[in-house]
Amino acid sequence: MAARFTVGDVIAERTVHLTRESLVRYAGASGDFNPIHYRDDVAAEVGLPGVLAHGMLTMGIASSVVVSALGDVKGILDYGVRFTKPVVVHPTDGADVHVLAKVGAVDEESARIDFMVKHSDTTVLVKAQLRVAL
Template identity: 80%
Template sequence: MTFAVGDVVAERTVHLTRESLVRYAGASGDFNPIHYRDDVAAQVGLPGVLAHGMLTMGIASSVVVAALGDVARIVDYGVRFTKPVVVDPVAGADVTVVATVGAIADDVARIDLKVTHGETTVLAKAQLRVAL
């Protein structure tokens, strides 16, 4: 696998629904009601039901893993959560991930992830390091 700085290695939009959130809650064990109940989200001052942060983070990394396949060896992954993904009860929410090679050093590529919901960046400093 060869990369050059600036290469886009993957791009995908994932559609989330309230059902997606319930399924993730079951898989992760995170049953915080802000992820599935509008009334609770409103009581704590949120704009609506939110996708789990770790779900958003997982979606972002999965885009790279799917693109690189069996050759992907992630050695490090980090993000900073900046804005929530509000999942509308009818329309759901789209999360878009663009993965670009940001740097290459010592047989490791740094993949920079741009993760957005609409025009809003939801993960900042989202970077994977992949062994080449």
């Protein structure tokens, strides 16, 4: 089964558009109602460049792009990221989160998928890796 994954192959690439409505919906689903995710005045008061997408939303978008493209795997063994920059969601234009996922390593039992996650030209997640059982 490991032969279906080749190091360097692109597994998935997708851009997900976020709006302020996306943030409100995510807040309701997650229970994270921190006002930096929906109020410009609060974001400005704490020195942020604008309303921010939830970090876990960004992380979830990245993993969902990869998982939906993988198809037949036995399961996710681990998933981790490091947050580097926030995704600022403009009040009218929203924000695009771009995910590019490539095979980083393969062994007999698993494949490691490495992905780059960007907003505009800024990398927002680093060391983003998902390992799946084969």
